[in-house]
Amino acid sequence: MRSSPAEAAVLTQSDLRARFDERIGRAVRLLPPGGGDPGFGAVAVVRDAAPETFIRSAVAFARRAAAGTAGPLWYGNFTRTVFLAGDPRNLAVRHPPDVVAPDGAIAWYGPGRLAGHATLRRMLRPFAGTTPVTGAGALRVPLGGGGTRTAYVHVATAGLTLRDYLVHVNHLLAEAVLDGLLADVAALVVRHAPRLPAPPGRHDAVRVAPDPSAPGLLRAHACLTVAS
Amino acid sequence: MSAHPPSPIRRVALVGIDGSGKSTLARLLAGGPSGEQAGEGRAVLSCLRAHENPDGPLHRLSRHLDLLSREADRLGGPDLKLAVLYLQMCTYAVTERFFTGELGARVVISERHPVIDGLAYLPLYRRAIAGVAGPDRPEQVRKQLAGLDQEAVAAALAWCETLGRRLGRVPDLATVAGELVALLDLPPGDRxxxxxxxxxxPLPDIAVFLDIDVAEALRRVRARDGAPELHERHGSLARIREGYEAALAALGPVRVHRIAAGGASPAELRAELDALIPG
Known part of the structure; x- marks a missing residue:
């Protein structure tokens, strides 16, 4: 789906390209000398992808990565995360996760060498999630961690499948954590709507990615603004 | 129990002299006007011009480097040209990492390949650079840079700084060409x-060499570009073809597949490649 004229007036392709290239530049600069390992990433095993659970555990996982040494290399690999469909309860013994969602519906592994999770990836299918994201509305997601501020996340749901929702929101949140944007944030207010609000320049982070339905064009899928 | 074993990334490079049909074939593989779309998980990438990869990164940098490359041609500076070419080739690693890591491509087909084309072209550049070499040459290159589009030069210098993190040393545009041609002093197997x-x-898994007679390639180039300098271009293409032969012979574990590109139609070439390329 191409950007509507109204949306294009707010988020021009030039704006999106600038955001996109800034992000790539940050990622490349974070790679260690030698270029790092291109097979580096995270794995998430998903039983149920309710947005609140997903968002809360995605931030917890990214905060854990940021506190360790793996964060820059994960960022340098564009916070690559492989989403698999499975039940974390069946994996807890043989594949103990690094982070589990509060309701146990999502297990997170890594970030690290994806080859280290080859067994998981052989056992489980990629998370398909082809259903559209609808009706998520607005959510308040407490993050813990002792912060005092609130950040606002908007997700554009028009044409978005559940799988793409996980991918885009995870990239946005993981990179916001690794950029330090959520260091003092205690809660996210997440709004789901067909389009992102204007103006884009006020957002602290925007998730920009190639538009799968319009080769050569970029699209803003989500944005994040930290309250001042 | 096994559902979907993670598939490894397969890298295929289309190489050959100008006029061999690389671009036409790449367009067909990517889904040109009359071609089918590239398969799921397959990316067809330009090696030198990141801005020609519609969904890829580094477009602005690539456009700046493209401008500097044309300016180096205009100035007749082979060392500046090679320095810019090096910066262009360094964008490929980021592009490939993005397509495989973020967009999930499992088969990457590149039109040219930075390592193979680098090795193929370095002998030509060594001869040309020897013709302008001298103790004051780095200063001359710096003066050339000072006269070029400063926004493009700033982008190139920023890219050098970024590359410096990986290399442990920031490339100097005035001297990097000399360092690159010095690689030819290494044993062929180490280059x-x-x-x-x-x-x-990384090196590709498969290098597809579109082999073509130089005269036929030149005929195609002239039909396309109207290239006026017949003898010069013929000599250059012949030397580059020799460079490819030497480069392909020194690639070690890379599987080299030769295709006689002179008489085959683009559709026939595509069919041969589709049979060769996984996915």
Whole structure:
């Protein structure tokens, strides 16, 4: 789906390209000398992808990565995360996760060498999630961690499948954590709507990615603004 | 129990002299006007011009480097040209990492390849650079840079700083060409590895060499570009073809597949490649 004229007036392709290239530049600069390992990433095993659970555990996982040494290399690999469909309860013994969602519906592994999770990836299918994201509305997601501020996340749901929702929101949140944007944030207010609000320049982070339905064009899928 | 074993990334490079049909074939593989779309998980990438990869990164940098490359041609500076070419080739590692890591491509087909083309072209550049070499040459190159589009030069210098993190040393645009041609002093079997390390990109699994007679390639180039300098271009193409032969012979574990590109139609070439390329 191409950007509507109204949306294009707010988020021009030039704006999106600038955001996109800034992000790539940050990622490349974070790679260690030698270029790092291109097979580096995270794995998430998903039983149920309710947005609140997903968002809360995605931030917890990214905060854990940021506190360790793996964060820059994960960022340098564009916070690559492989989403698999499975039940974390069946994996807890043989594949103990690094982070589990509060309701146990999502297990997170890594970030690290994806080859280290080859067994998981052989056992489980990629998370398909082809259903559209609808009706998520607005959510308040407490993050813990002792912060005092609130950040606002908007997700554009028009044409978005559940799988793409996980991918885009995870990239946005993981990179916001690794950029330090959520260091003092205690809660996210997440709004789901067909389009992102204007103006884009006020957002602290925007998730920009190639538009799968319009080769050569970029699209803003989500944005994040930290309250001042 | 096994559902979907994770598939490894397969890298295929289309190489050959100008006029051999690389671009036409790449367009067909990517889904040109009359071609089918590229398969799921397959990316067809330009090696030198990141801005020609519609969904890829580094477009602005690539456009700046493209401008500097044309300016180097205009100035007749082979060392500046090679320095810019090096920066262009270094964008490929980022592009490939993005397509495989973020967009999930499992088969990457590149039109040209930084290591193979680098090795193929370095002998030509060594001869040309020897013709302008001298103790004051780095200063001359710096003066050339000072006269070029400063926004483009700033982008190139910023890219050098970024590359410096990986390399441990920031490339100097005035001297990097000399360092690159010095790779030819290494034993042939070591050159590909050394250049791959400088470029930060792995070797392909398969190198597809579109082999074509130089005269036929030149006829195609003239029909396309109206190239006026017949003898010069013929000599250059012949030397580059020799460079490819030497480069392909020194690639070690890379599988080299030759295709006689002179008489085959683009559709026939595509069919041969589709049978060769996984996915």
């Amino acid at each position: 590909a590895t050394a250049l791959a390390a400088r470029l930060g990109t």
